Structures are given as C-alpha cells and as structure tokens.
Amino acid sequence: MDPSRPSIADKRRSFRRLHEDGCFVIPNPWDPGSARTLQSLGFKAVATTSAGFAWSQARPDNGVTVDQVIEHLRAMVAAVDIPVNADFEAGFAADAAGVERNVRRAVETGVAGLSIEDSTGDPAQPLYPREVAIERLRAARRAIDATGASGGQTLLVGRSEGFIVGRPDLAETIARLQAYAEAGADCLYAPGIRTREEIRAVIEAVAPKPVNVLIGWPTDLTVQDLAALGVRRISVGGALARAAWGGFMRAAKEIAEKGSFAGLGEAASGAELNRLFSRE
Numbered sequence: 001m002d003p004s005r006p007s008i009a010d011k012r013r014s015f016r017r018l019h020e021d022g023c024f025v026i027p028n029p030w031d032p033g034s035a036r037t038l039q040s041l042g043f044k045a046v047a048t049t050s051a052g053f054a055w056s057q058a059r060p061d062n063g064v065t066v067d068q069v070i071e072h073l074r075a076m077v078a079a080v081d082i083p084v085n086a087d088f089e090a091g092f093a094a095d096a097a098g099v100e101r102n103v104r105r106a107v108e109t110g111v112a113g114l115s116i117e118d119s120t121g122d123p124a125q126p127l128y129p130r131e132v133a134i135e136r137l138r139a140a141r142r143a144i145d146a147t148g149a150s151g152g153q154t155l156l157v158g159r160s161e162g163f164i165v166g167r168p169d170l171a172e173t174i175a176r177l178q179a180y181a182e183a184g185a186d187c188l189y190a191p192g193i194r195t196r197e198e199i200r201a202v203i204e205a206v207a208p209k210p211v212n213v214l215i216g217w218p219t220d221l222t223v224q225d226l227a228a229l230g231v232r233r234i235s236v237g238g239a240l241a242r243a244a245w246g247g248f249m250r251a252a253k254e255i256a257e258k259g260s261f262a263g264l265g266e267a268a269s270g271a272e273l274n275r276l277f278s279r280e
Contacts, residue, residue: 006081012153014083015083016153016155018233022232024045024232024234025223026212027231027236028046028049028237028239029046030053035084036079038080046080047113048087052240064090069089070105073111074109078201080248084256087115094096098140100142100143107154113154115156115221116137116158118160120215127130137183137184141184160176161192170193188211199229200230203229212233212234213226213235215235245271249265251264
C-alpha cells in the first residue's frame with residue numbers, strides 16, 4: 001500500500017467524524033472516473049449509486065448481481081482517497097442470513113459505509129414486513145460487528161423506501177427508521193421525503209442519530225436550508241448519472257437526427273480530463 005494514501009481504517013474514521021456534526025454533501029459517482037472527479041472538486045466522501053452503476057452496465061436499476069457490485073465497490077474504493085459509502089440495495093438476499101453473508105463481502109472491499117433497504121422489488125408487496133426488515137438490518141449489524149472495531153467500523157445506514165415504492169406513509173416510515181436505529185443503524189435515510197415538514201419530522205424522530213436526505217431533482221432547498229433543518233448529510237442518488245446520460249443523449253440525438261455537431265460544444269475538455277486522471 002502507498003503510505004502517502006489514507007488507509008481503509010483512516011477513511012472509516014474520517015467518515016464517522018463527518019456524521020458527528022454539521023452537514024455535508026455526499027454525491028454519487030457511478031464509476032472510478034466520476035468518483036475521482038468528485039474528489040478533485042473537494043467533496044469529503046462519495047456514495048455509489050445502484051442505478052448509475054447498473055446503467056453503465058446496460059442494465060436497469062437493481063439489475064446487477066452481488067458479484068458485479070462487489071467488484072464495482074473494490075474499484076471505487078481504490079480510485080479515491082476519500083471514504084466511499086456503498087449503495088448495497090437490499091443486501092442482495094431475501095433472508096437475513098444472506099444479507100449477513102453479503103454485507104461481510106461488502107465490508108471486505110474497504111467501503112466506509114453501506115446502506116440496506118427495506119424494499120422487496122415486488123410491486124404487490126414493495127416493503128418487507130417491518131419485523132422482517134428489522135431482522136435483516138440486525139443481520140447487517142452483526143456482519144459489521146464481526147469485523148471488529150480496532151481499525152474503525154463500516155458505518156451502517158438503515159433505509160426505508162416507502163416514499164419511492166408507492167407507500168408514502170410518514171408515520172410508518174418514521175416507525176421503521178426508529179426501529180432500524182434500535183437495531184443498530186448508525187444513520188437513517190428515507191429517500192423520497194421532500195417537504196421541510198417531512199424532513200424535520202424524520203430528524204426529530206430519530207435524533208440524535210444523523211439523517212441522510214436525498215435531493216435528486218431541482219429544488220429551492222439549498223445545502224444551507226437543509227443544514228438549518230438538522231440534516232447531517234445530503235446525497236443525490238442517480239441524478240448526476242442521469243445528468244451525464246442526458247448530455248450524452250442530447251448530443252448523440254442531434255447528430256443522428258439533424259446531422260449537427262453543435263451539442264459537442266458543451267463537452268468537457270480532453271486535456272482537462274487527462275490532467276485529472278494523470279494524478280496518482
């Protein structure tokens with residue numbers, strides 16, 4: 001290992017410190033190049049995006065295997081000197097034993113944090129029953145605890161997906177997040193809550209544990225506004241990947257449909273990208 005680069009333990013310790021006070025943005029790269037770019041812009045940590053990675057593999061969100069994700073996490077951790085949080089979907093297993101086994105594999109990649117969702121992928125029953133979801137979170141906690149704490153532990157994020165799977169029940173979401181906190185989650189996350197009232201209610205319900213808020217759409221809320229509400233960290237999910245795909249698709253369609261290359265005028269500089277990726 002290069003002694004000039006932070007160790008995995010260093011990254012995990014610094015990641016935990018970020019959650020102790022204040023508010024930080026944890027943007028979501030989808031490959032090593034986008035991760036390195038975000039590091040160069042001064043972000044203190046990044047989080048993978050299941051959707052962004054899947055799209056880069058020509059797959060839909062939730063359409064990649066655990067083996068693919070494990071290799072992706074290794075590459076992302078190796079690419080940057082800042083902590084990487086893993087979007088680990090629902091643990092890639094329906095049963096708690098499978099979640100525990102897969103979380104151990106994820107921890108071995110060197111991630112500083114990982115999230116476990118309570119969504120099933122089944123439109124008829126989009127959320128695991130609460131007690132099942134709690135046991136799955138406990139299994140993730142056991143997997144992390146089994147790695148020991150001497151070098152700093154991977155931070156566990158408990159996610160409740162009701163607002164993005166068609167079950168926007170704030171009381172149920174809060175009850176689940178409180179249960180996940182009791183089961184060992186270090187940080188709580190309810191993607192899809194949008195209003196100040198919803199955000200404030202979640203923060204107050206799980207205090208003093210930190211809350212992640214997703215901002216994946218244009219909004220009048222600023223980082224300062226969210227910090228004032230008590231938000232500890234802000235992620236953008238697949239939004240940066242969608243922005244990149246949007247620029248690519250607009251330029252490509254203009255060539256295909258109009259024979260025009262005007263869209264290439266907004267492309268990043270090749271020289272700038274070469275300079276960025278020449279730094280080790």
